Amino acid sequence: MDLLKFISEKRNSSLKKDLKNILGFKPGNINLYKAALTHRSVAEGPEHNNERLEYLGDAILSAVIADFLFKKYPLREEGFLTDMRSKIVNRQQLNEIAIRMGLKKITFYNKLDHSLKMSHIFGNTLEALIGAIYLDIGFKKTGKWVIEKIILPYMFLDDLETLEINHKNKLYSWASKHGYTLEFETLSEKLENGRRLFTVAAILNGENIAEGKAFNKKDASQLAAQSALEKLNINNSSV
Amino acid sequence: MDLLKFISEKRNSSLKKDLKNILGFKPGNINLYKAALTHRSVAEGPEHNNERLEYLGDAILSAVIADFLFKKYPLREEGFLTDMRSKIVNRQQLNEIAIRMGLKKITFYNKLDHSLKMSHIFGNTLEALIGAIYLDIGFKKTGKWVIEKIILPYMFLDDLETLEINHKNKLYSWASKHGYTLEFETLSEKLENGRRLFTVAAILNGENIAEGKAFNKKDASQLAAQSALEKLNINNSSV
Numbered sequence: 001m002d003l004l005k006f007i008s009e010k011r012n013s014s015l016k017k018d019l020k021n022i023l024g025f026k027p028g029n030i031n032l033y034k035a036a037l038t039h040r041s042v043a044e045g046p047e048h049n050n051e052r053l054e055y056l057g058d059a060i061l062s063a064v065i066a067d068f069l070f071k072k073y074p075l076r077e078e079g080f081l082t083d084m085r086s087k088i089v090n091r092q093q094l095n096e097i098a099i100r101m102g103l104k105k106i107t108f109y110n111k112l113d114h115s116l117k118m119s120h121i122f123g124n125t126l127e128a129l130i131g132a133i134y135l136d137i138g139f140k141k142t143g144k145w146v147i148e149k150i151i152l153p154y155m156f157l158d159d160l161e162t163l164e165i166n167h168k169n170k171l172y173s174w175a176s177k178h179g180y181t182l183e184f185e186t187l188s189e190k191l192e193n194g195r196r197l198f199t200v201a202a203i204l205n206g207e208n209i210a211e212g213k214a215f216n217k218k219d220a221s222q223l224a225a226q227s228a229l230e231k232l233n234i235n236n237s238s239v
Numbered sequence: 240m241d242l243l244k245f246i247s248e249k250r251n252s253s254l255k256k257d258l259k260n261i262l263g264f265k266p267g268n269i270n271l272y273k274a275a276l277t278h279r280s281v282a283e284g285p286e287h288n289n290e291r292l293e294y295l296g297d298a299i300l301s302a303v304i305a306d307f308l309f310k311k312y313p314l315r316e317e318g319f320l321t322d323m324r325s326k327i328v329n330r331q332q333l334n335e336i337a338i339r340m341g342l343k344k345i346t347f348y349n350k351l352d353h354s355l356k357m358s359h360i361f362g363n364t365l366e367a368l369i370g371a372i373y374l375d376i377g378f379k380k381t382g383k384w385v386i387e388k389i390i391l392p393y394m395f396l397d398d399l400e401t402l403e404i405n406h407k408n409k410l411y412s413w414a415s416k417h418g419y420t421l422e423f424e425t426l427s428e429k430l431e432n433g434r435r436l437f438t439v440a441a442i443l444n445g446e447n448i449a450e451g452k453a454f455n456k457k458d459a460s461q462l463a464a465q466s467a468l469e470k471l472n473i474n475n476s477s478v
Binding site: 040041046047051052054055056058059060062063065066067070074075076077078081082110113115116119131134138139140190191192194199208211231233 | 279280285286290291293294295297298299301302304305306309313314315316317320321349352354355358370373377378379429430431433438447450470472
């Protein structure tokens with residue numbers, strides 16, 4: 001047996017063991033999972049890194065969560081379900097869960113690329129892993145896996161229900177810290193689908209820096225604040 | 240047998256027949272499908288109208304299309320797959336497909352509410368119907384149904400591949416028609432996830448009216464133009 005083959009099989013068997021611990025089942029096609037764990041910083045080309053699987057996994061995760069919330073809250077409106085889903089698939093939260101699950105240790109990425117530090121590559125790896133799991137065991141079992149391994153252990157649904165992701169407060173506190181003025185202004189309202197759709201702008205030092213649209217002013221201004229936080233690159237830690 | 244019950248059963252059996260023609264299979268729980276076909280303009284309350292099912296169906300449709308494109312284009316990058324999906328789930332296109340499928344005739348909505356005319360209520364009904372189908376027959380069969388009944392008959396994938404949804408040209412032509420000046424300006428670039436992320440603004444008569452972000456300037460300016468078209472309420476017919 002030649003040495004390279006020996007090393008590669010050794011690696012595969014150690015990866016299979018780590019994966020089995022994280023997944024709770026024996027992975028089928030190991031190459032699929034390898035791709036899911038490989039960041040583009042170490043492998044160019046769509047066949048080799050996890051970007052395609054992340055695209056797939058992101059869609060599967062959204063559908064799984066939609067189904068879960070639809071059934072868990074049979075009397076709640078669509079707006080509530082949409083809110084809850086965005087709290088659950090929040091990028092930063094997924095990244096933290098991925099690290100706690102142990103994905104950081106088995107993700108292949110360029111540890112010297114410091115621009116990756118601020119990104120959510122482990123959360124993205126988790127999404128890619130969900131894509132691989134879906135291809136391996138199908139939608140229904142993936143749904144069960146997501147509920148058992150992600151939602152139940154890491155998500156506190158009762159807290160999320162009452163949690164108001166308060167982007168406005170965060171933006172206000174950032175603005176006051178820097179001596180800026182911040183206002184929210186309703187730019188327009190129009191009828192859409194029989195309902196009034198509001199556009200609200202976040203005005204920083206007199207300048208419209210971001211806008212949000214929703215069927216009520218409160219949500220529209222929260223969305224404007226959220227978009228402003230993203231544009232200004234303000235995350236939780238810096239406020 | 241009392242009259243109301245007789246009428247209601249008559250209606251159910253006619254609806255079942257229409258649905259079977261459209262679906263190609265016999266619907267299971269008819270109440271699920273009734274909810275999917277009921278717009279909020281005729282039924283308040285989340286248990287009675289199709290908004291919850293639309294939320295679910297939208298997520299299921301996205302996942303189905305993601306899976307379909309992932310497998311159809313095994314060598315294409317995530318960006319291409321994302322583009323193709325947004326061309327497929329385009330709201331206006333879904334609305335037209337829904338009408339051609341015959342959903343307009345069996346959707347319950349307030350025909351006197353003229354604000355609904357401009358909206359995409361039949362496309363929304365189609366999404367809600369996909370939600371109902373998913374609850375009725377599961378993910379895998381729903382995927383097959385979407386491919387057979389929506390993608391293959393109505394989507395010309397080869398055309399979509401080469402179709403450049405040219406929002407910039409549309410916005411330029413609108414601006415010139417109204418004697419406005421239009422420019423695109425790169426506002427910033429920053430490193431995200433190891434790649435350069437560009438923010439481009441659409442500047443109409445010297446005023447920043449919309450922005451787009453993408454990993455290349457071309458896509459960022461298309462997104463800015465798309466957002467501007469939405470804000471200005473410019474649709475296909477008015478250009």
